[in-house]
Amino acid sequence: MSSASHGKTGGEPEIIITARDVSVSFGSKQILDGLTLDVRRGEILGFVGASGTGKSVLLRTILGLNPKQGGTIEVFGVDYEQASDAERLSVEQRWGVLFQQGALFSSLTVLENIQVPMREYLDISPKLMEELARLKIDLVGLAPDAAGKFPSELSGGMIKRAALARALALDPDIVFLDEPTSGLDPIGAAEFDELIMTLRDTLGLTVYMVTHDLDSLFQACDRIAVLGKKRVLVEGPLETMLENDDPWVQTYFHGKRARTIVPAGRRIVSGNGNPSSDGEQ
Numbered sequence: 001m002s003s004a005s006h007g008k009t010g011g012e013p014e015i016i017i018t019a020r021d022v023s024v025s026f027g028s029k030q031i032l033d034g035l036t037l038d039v040r041r042g043e044i045l046g047f048v049g050a051s052g053t054g055k056s057v058l059l060r061t062i063l064g065l066n067p068k069q070g071g072t073i074e075v076f077g078v079d080y081e082q083a084s085d086a087e088r089l090s091v092e093q094r095w096g097v098l099f100q101q102g103a104l105f106s107s108l109t110v111l112e113n114i115q116v117p118m119r120e121y122l123d124i125s126p127k128l129m130e131e132l133a134r135l136k137i138d139l140v141g142l143a144p145d146a147a148g149k150f151p152s153e154l155s156g157g158m159i160k161r162a163a164l165a166r167a168l169a170l171d172p173d174i175v176f177l178d179e180p181t182s183g184l185d186p187i188g189a190a191e192f193d194e195l196i197m198t199l200r201d202t203l204g205l206t207v208y209m210v211t212h213d214l215d216s217l218f219q220a221c222d223r224i225a226v227l228g229k230k231r232v233l234v235e236g237p238l239e240t241m242l243e244n245d246d247p248w249v250q251t252y253f254h255g256k257r258a259r260t261i262v263p264a265g266r267r268i269v270s271g272n273g274n275p276s277s278d279g280e281q
């Protein structure tokens, strides 16, 4: 089942992040200018764009880690910048983050890593904390004995899963994943995609995923947003990307690599709107 039905009240899915007219600069260098984006409950949103266009900057801005110079961002209806401490605390408990680098504390075991957000935000007994952390380990498909291992003892795929378990520690409504499959072999990456799709379908989890991984975009994402020209150039399902005639979007989604993984039955439409077979592209 696609996630599109999760969290629907009536017809349209609930919007849980709204970014309006967002501008971000570093000194005289403007990175984002008039960016607008919605994230819907229960979807896997893939966020793409050329290197250095500002995908991580936007992610950090949504998380309140980076100041913006203009516009508004609301997460669960709360403008983080204007929010009271209590409001911020409640928003922070409803999101989990898997950063690209430094995902886990190297001096802590997997179990202890998962407990870090629990210690920060929850007032529960050590026993309950341990039980909850073990449940998260199971949820992300790690073996029970991973609990006592240090990050240096884990494979790349296990590290990503353990980091996801930590992002899920507080049972968030949304997880932000910054290039979660980078560095994984294709099988590991496909398994990770399967995992987030399962979490979307079973928990109704919303996933905001910055990625360069075409397989993830084609197989796992319900919608895709493309960052270019300092704003969201185009957003929508894969079909919208395939039909868009922006040169970068065309090259990205119709390029040689993309053509090897276009799912069967999905038409590739050329820039002039004419359907064509893979061989004609």
Ligand SMILES: Nc1ncnc2c1ncn2[C@@H]1O[C@H](COP(=O)(O)OP(=O)(O)OP(=O)(O)O)[C@@H](O)[C@H]1O
Pocket (backbone or CB within 6 Å): 026, 031, 049, 050, 051, 052, 053, 054, 055, 056, 057, 058
């Ligand atoms: N704290 C900062 N101070 C100054 N410039 C910054 C800062 N953070 C990011 N930038 C600049 O903002 C631009 C966008 O960076 P960002 O990391 O968001 O790109 P990206 O789209 O995530 O790239 P990639 O796909 O390579 O990870 C880059 O030019 C970067 O140098």
